[in-house]
Amino acid sequence: MRLASRFDTIHDRTTQQSDKWAKYPADVIPMWVADMDFDAPECVKEALHKRVDEGIFGYTFPAKSLVQAIQEHCQTRYDWTPHSAHFVHLPGLVCALHLCVQALTEASARIIVPSPVYYHLTKAPLMAGRELDLIPFGLKENRWTVDLEQLAASCAKPDAQMILLCNPHNPGATVYRREELEAIHALAKQYDLLVVSDEIHCDLILNGAQHIPFASLNEDAANRTVTLMAPSKTFNLAGLAYAFAVIDNAKLRQRFNEARGALIPAPNLLALVAAEAAYREGQDWHQELLGYLYKNCEYIRQRIAGTKIKMAEHEATYLAWLDISEYKLEDPQAFFRKAGLGISEGAGFGAPDFIRLNFGCPKSQLEEAMNRILAALDSLS
Ligand SMILES: Cc1ncc(COP(=O)(O)O)c(C=O)c1O
Incomplete structure (x- = not known):
């Protein structure tokens, strides 16, 4: 057949x-x-075969060409070119969520998370002993989306320090619209909050909506955001373990990197090869x-x-x-x-x-x- x-x-x-x-x-x-x-994708399998045939698997840093492939992908799809110096390469995204909470907020921090949500977004604050404010999703024109009034109330609380966003949202399948992201950004700016934007599902939009990276909204948003992306969901490469963060703010990047360097290993070299092939030719x-x-x-x-x-x-x-x-x-x-x-x-x-x-x-x-x-x-x- x-x-x-x-x-x-x-x-x-x-x-x-x-x-x-x-x-x-x-x-x-x-x-x-x-x-x-x-x-x-075939291109991923071919690239992996080729690299395996080279036969030496020592410590390896991510190639410039990988970063270029990601930049081109983001430019084409999101009209956003993250700066090459602002990338942090990771073996996964979950560790980055936890690291953001632990390295970028104080022990007394309140972390704000639209919910229901992929469980690591709530686990990261709880494991780190932070206060967790869950903001309920509601149906608006048959789309699940965050209640902005409740979000505003949480952002105004004295210890609020970070919003953990999942965009597109898992579960709920929502792609935040520009107006929604701008409203969230306005609150983040007003109360000086960091935003961690888990965008792992950004290449899986099925209804023609446009994914907008939170950091691409404007300069202020870029400066207070950690963007987390990966090829793992898009190209079905989760077992290879590669993700990346984009952190424009040098101080945040330094704090993130200090904690990362001690705790989190570099991505597997085969994952780097697979990611480049997927973004370039997939x-x-x-x-x-x-x-x-x-x-x-x-x-x-x-x-x-x-x-x-x-x-x-x-x-x-x-x-x-x-x-x-x-x-x-x-x-x-x-x-x-x-x-x-x-x-x-x-x-x-x-x-x-x-x-x-x-x-x-x-x-x-x-x-x-x-x-x-x-x-x-x-x-x-
Ligand atoms: C929203 C979200 N973030 C993170 C992850 C997991 O990321 P990783 O496998 O890179 O740790 C998933 C997996 O389902 C997810 O849905």
């Missing part, structure tokens, strides 16, 4: 020490962690991916039409945020696990009435997953 798309190919990941596939027994389809069941693969993900997302929408599952506007990420509150499930994870499906429970992000479903997988797998979800929910009535 001829496959319509390279992304239709089913890969057996059960022999690859895949976190996603090892968590459940073979009769459960894993649709949880943000990792896609797709082969990496555009066709990436475009095709976006089309495929869009169709998968639309498929979910079709299948849930007429059920009591609700899904707001899905702007970005391959993670569907499904409101299952009307089913009143006591333990959604156990319920869907019994139905043969491994989902991310909303409670892990701060919203127990939701589940997050990873649709970065071949369509046939998604079809089977939706059959199982709908059959299980149907059996309740």
Whole structure:
């Protein structure tokens, strides 16, 4: 049978020490962690083979050409060229979130986080013993977005020092609009707050919205922002472990780097090679991916039409945020696990009435997953 798309190919990941596939027994389809069941772009595999063949793997610094490839990518997609001297190369983004909180805020700091959110954005302040102010997301014109009034109230508190943003937002799939980012920036400026902007999902926009790096808003925003990005979600390279920060403010960069140098290793050299190949030559693969993900997302929408599952506007990420509150499930994870499906429970992000479903997988797998979800929910009535 001829496959319509390279992304239709089913890969057996059960022999690859895949976190996603090892968590459940073979009769459960894993649709949880943000990792896609797709082969990496050919250009990445070729570059890795070439570098492996060179055979020496000593301490290695990131090539200028990697930074150039990222700059070109950001310029083309976001009309933003981060300065080459302002990059900090990292083995991942989670460690950077924690480092920002620990190195850039005082022990008494209050950290402000729109929520529900990817759990490390709330864990980072809590682990560091900081105060955490969660700002609820609400639906506005069927889009999840932050409550600006509550944000303003938190920003005005005396110990407020940092906002942790996730843009595009995981979960909730929101791409912040310029007006929203400007409103957040106005508060950050008024109360002199730092902004850490986790933009790891920025290349996964499915509805034509424009991603705007927070630091690109204006000079003041650039000066108070740590931007965190990575090729790992875009090109499915999470196991290689590479991310980068852009920190324009020299003092912040120095503080971040001092803490980083002692605690966090340099990125793996193969990750650097893969990242450069992906950013430089992975555009066709990436475009095709976006089309495929869009169709998968639309498929979910079709299948849930007429059920009591609700899904707001899905702007970005391959993670569907499904409101299952009307089913009143006591333990959604156990319920869907019994139905043969491994989902991310909303409670892990701060919203127990939701589940997050990873649709970065071949369509046939998604079809089977939706059959199982709908059959299980149907059996309740
Ligand atoms: C918003 C967000 N930030 C960070 C990460 C993880 O980043 P890393 O694997 O580079 O540590 C994820 C992974 O799902 C994520 O969704």
